[in-house]
Amino acid sequence: MIRPIPTLSVLAGVLAAGLMGLPAGAQTPAVYPDGRGGEVHFPLGDISFADEVVSFTPGDPASGPDESIPEEVLGPPDYVDTVDDNYLTLGCGGVLELRFTDNALVDVDGPDLFIFEIGPAVEATELAISGDGEFWVELGRISGAVAAVDLAGHVDVADSFSLVRLTDLRETCHGQWPGADIDAVGAIGAGRRVVLDSSVLFDVDHSDLRPEAEAVLAELAADIARYGNARLLVEGHTDDTGSDAYNQQLSVDRASSVGEFLIQHAGLPAMAVEIVGYGESRPTVPNDSDENRTRNRRVEVVIVAY
Structure with missing residues (x-):
């Protein structure tokens, strides 16, 4: 099945319950x-x-x-x-x-x-x-x-x-x-993929960043700034709790909150950061347990240096 090319897509690397940097040698x-x-x-x-x-x-x-x-x-x-x-x-x-x-x-x-x-x-x-x-x-x-x-x-x-x-x-x-x-x-x-756990960033059913999220994102922003020139795509994902429309909007709002923070703190122009929300459509694991739903609630960032 061939997908029509979307207007926004992904750029992203791995973070689960906070920020875990990749070893410098690996990049x-x-x-x-x-x-x-x-x-x-x-x-x-x-x-x-x-x-x-x-x-x-x-x-x-x-x-x-x-x-x-x-x-x-x-x-x-x-x-x-x-x-x-x-x-x-x-x-x-x-x-x-x-x-x-x-x-x-x-x-x-x-x-x-x-x-x-x-x-x-x-x-x-x-x-x-x-x-x-x-x-x-x-x-x-x-x-x-x-x-x-x-x-x-x-x-x-x-x-x-x-x-x-x-x-x-x-x-x-x-x-x-x-x-x-x-x-x-x-x-x-290739772009480095960063995965942020939504439970660290947001309260349930909210898209405003929690105070403790700013420390995590500040570390990521500093890492991005070291690349010099880079482009990002910030992608929001939810679990399957709630309606499709609600989850879609929540994923966009959460990705926007993260993207706006990174624009401000990583020194990137707004045109270098794209925002997309996928709602519940791209789970990493089946939504068949509380643990798996937690894993699927995430924001991903792809960093492409140039």
Whole structure:
């Protein structure tokens, strides 16, 4: 299902019950071998790469058990040669879905996403990205020497995505390693994702910042100011308690409160900060317990330095 490109989207990194900074070294720009004699530069270094396997459906035929472990795709590329088994073979028609958690995929100048496919041939795959796992933007076919993907023309410059889906196109269904062989998936166009717990920021059913929230946001604002030039998207989310319309408005109001604070204290022009509310439409976990509903009540900030 292809989502119409929204007028506002995401830029965001992780904070749960307050503010937890990322280690400085984790955001150091780094260069990685592309597996074909070249190199790829990632501005955020090791945090640029996929963090979590959402799902994996092996193709038929599949590869052996050592090459069918989807977690081998996570983190930076580490393939050396075919005697290693630190990569994933999709199998003929296999489907892999990955999530970025401490960064967000965004559109910047030049390539934005790099698929580290290894082996003597690059088997064709279909690539799609999503912000919520329901609406997908189809980016088309990756094959041959094509491994770097530019989001321009597919998404709005303010959009941000957390999910990547690779589907093998069943063009190589024979041999020991049927289907595409994936070592890593990385976001060249990336923003640091920050997640703020709404219970720290707001009283129940309110959008005015609590006094104790200002200390948390002041620390975040100081961190953002150190980037120099940056753009932000501030995104509000709720649980499923209450009507859709009420939750939508509450999410916008809460994102606006956070955004206004950051504009004032991080030294950013208002035009560099975009506000969006998603209401209850993008839960991180099912709304089936009080604990999970607390996790879903959040404000996310994506920081893209330039």
